[in-house]
Amino acid sequence: MAWVPIPEGSDFPIHNLPYGVFSREGELPRVGVAIGDQVLDLHQLTATGVMPEAYWFAAGKLNTFMGAGPRAWFHVRERLTELLTDVSYMDRVLPCLLPQSKVRMHLPFNVADLVLFQTSIENATNLGRMFHPPGRDPLPPTWRMMPVGQYGRASAVAVSGSRVVRPSGQRRDGFLKPAERLDLSAELGYVVGVPSAPPYPLGTKDFPHHVFGMVLMNVWRAYDLISMESRALGPFLGQSFAVSVSPWVVPLAALNAARVEQPETGPEPAEYLRAYEPAGLRITLGVNVNDQLLSEPDYARQYWTGPQLLAHSTIAGAPLRTGDLLASGPVGGNGTLLELTGNGPFLADGDSVLLTARTFDGVGFGEVRGTVSPAV
Numbered sequence: 001m002a003w004v005p006i007p008e009g010s011d012f013p014i015h016n017l018p019y020g021v022f023s024r025e026g027e028l029p030r031v032g033v034a035i036g037d038q039v040l041d042l043h044q045l046t047a048t049g050v051m052p053e054a055y056w057f058a059a060g061k062l063n064t065f066m067g068a069g070p071r072a073w074f075h076v077r078e079r080l081t082e083l084l085t086d087v088s089y090m091d092r093v094l095p096c097l098l099p100q101s102k103v104r105m106h107l108p109f110n111v112a113d114l115v116l117f118q119t120s121i122e123n124a125t126n127l128g129r130m131f132h133p134p135g136r137d138p139l140p141p142t143w144r145m146m147p148v149g150q151y152g153r154a155s156a157v158a159v160s161g162s163r164v165v166r167p168s169g170q171r172r173d174g175f176l177k178p179a180e181r182l183d184l185s186a187e188l189g190y191v192v193g194v195p196s197a198p199p200y201p202l203g204t205k206d207f208p209h210h211v212f213g214m215v216l217m218n219v220w221r222a223y224d225l226i227s228m229e230s231r232a233l234g235p236f237l238g239q240s241f242a243v244s245v246s247p248w249v250v251p252l253a254a255l256n257a258a259r260v261e262q263p264e265t266g267p268e269p270a271e272y273l274r275a276y277e278p279a280g281l282r283i284t285l286g287v288n289v290n291d292q293l294l295s296e297p298d299y300a301r302q303y304w305t306g307p308q309l310l311a312h313s314t315i316a317g318a319p320l321r322t323g324d325l326l327a328s329g330p331v332g333g334n335g336t337l338l339e340l341t342g343n344g345p346f347l348a349d350g351d352s353v354l355l356t357a358r359t360f361d362g363v364g365f366g367e368v369r370g371t372v373s374p375a376v
Contacts, residue, residue: 002084004097006036011356011364015257017080018213018248018365019062022103029060029106034248034366035084037100044096050089051079062109062249066193066212067322073193073212077253105247107159108215109191112323114152115313116219116239119304122333130343144267147304147312149329152219153240157325159247160368166349166375167241169225178375179222179238182347186285186297186335186355187217188365190306191249192324199317204275204307208252210320211310216246216285216357216365217327223338223346245325248366258282258359262305272311279305285331286356287340289347294340297332299357349374 002014012018012034022039023029032039042057051057052075056065065072083089118124121139128138142148168178193212196202202210225238262280283299309326330336337346347353351372357365 002035003087003090004035004038004084010036011358011362011366012036012248013362014081014084015361016250016254016363017077018250018254019065019108020248021061021106021108022098023106024098024103031057031059031062031065032098032103033080034100035097038097039100039103040080040084040093041096041098045083045093048092048096050083050092050096051076060106062212063322066109066191067195069194070209073251073253077251105159107157107245108247108249110323111154111157111325112192112321114154114157114243114325114327115149115309116152116327116329117147117149117304117309118329119147119302119309120328120330120332120335121303122301123330123335123339126333126339130338144265144303145269146273147309149309150235152243152327154325156240157243157245160244160366161370162244163373164220164242164244164370165373167222167225167237168375169222169228169237171224171228179225180346181223181344182372183221183223183337184287184289184347184353184355185219185221185330186287187219187328187331188283188285188299188357189215189217189245189328190309190326191215192320192326193322194320195322196314196320198319201272201314201317202311202320203272204279204311207279207307207310211252211306213249213251214255214365215249215325216355216368218244218353218355218368218370219327220244220370221336242370244368244370246366246368250363250365254363255281255359257361258363260300263301263303265303269308272315273308275305275307279307282360283357284360285335286354287335288354288356289337290352291354295332295334297330297335299328299331301332302328347372
């Protein structure tokens with residue numbers, strides 16, 4: 001039990017302890033941990049000697065700490081749990097606690113590469129049925145053989161609450177017009193901490209040694225632009241203009257209790273993609289538009305898991321880098337308006353989107369918010 005008061009229903013109980021980057025007015029950003037409705041200033045804890053001396057927490061991003069590896073992650077988490085549950089530390093820790101309402105949250109890490117996967121067989125099937133001729137298998141022949149993905153734009157990733165401007169793109173008549181089929185996409189992302197060495201690929205067993213944690217994501221998409229681009233090579237501008245992420249990175253250790261077996265798959269995947277322990281996650285997402293709950297996708301139903309995304313990303317020899325973000329793609333078969341409405345209506349200017357995510361045992365990801373601004 002934590003001695004810090006934790007409001008009922010909080011996303012941030014003592015068994016969560018997600019990391020983020022915050023600042024107060026007139027101060028530089030630094031690393032903190034969410035507990036209840038407060039943020040614990042890790043830089044101040046270190047400066048006062050309560051935490052072991054480390055240079056990680058004075059930085060304006062989490063990358064240095066993420067790259068320190070599992071041993072450092074474990075020891076810091078153990079120490080934080082001790083400080084927040086042992087009342088003998090109360091007097092020393094209290095000055096380092098700040099109300100979350102009084103601080104500004106920043107993008108928690110510098111994104112190296114952004115990979116947009118499609119891990120939901122429901123989502124892939126729904127899209128195939130919408131856009132492929134009747135009678136044709138909605139899934140591509142290789143979809144069940146390996147995770148499919150595309151590279152995104154790391155520069156498009158911004159923290160929750162950042163401005164989302166309706167993109168414009170070229171149409172078949174050659175004119176540049178604002179996107180009309182603007183959509184949300186409820187997703188989760190895996191954040192890489194420890195890089196890998198080229199050209200050596202990683203296996204699914206390497207997942208906990210390289211992945212630091214997870215974030216909640218909204219990968220905004222403009223399907224009219226994607227439709228135009230897909231007649232040539234594939235989506236580009238239609239999904240590279242805005243990606244909103246939660247300000248908190250939930251460590252893998254906080255998700256251990258949520259682990260479940262992944263859904264039954266077939267055919268048997270290649271050896272490098274085989275899982276040797278439960279890698280699915282019981283996480284329920286919430287999709288809200290203009291304060292109306294539209295759906296609650298279930299992440300436990302995703303066909304491909306985090307360890308498989310990690311292994312597939314490196315099988316050809318490309319290395320991982322600290323800050324790589326591997327996105328799941330839309331969760332379930334109801335994580336987009338495209339699926340929920342049957343291809344429209346989509347988001348209008350002024351519409352506000354709120355995404356949430358929470359495990360069965362109360363570990364939350366915070367909120368991802370965004371309001372659509374008119375095209376420039």
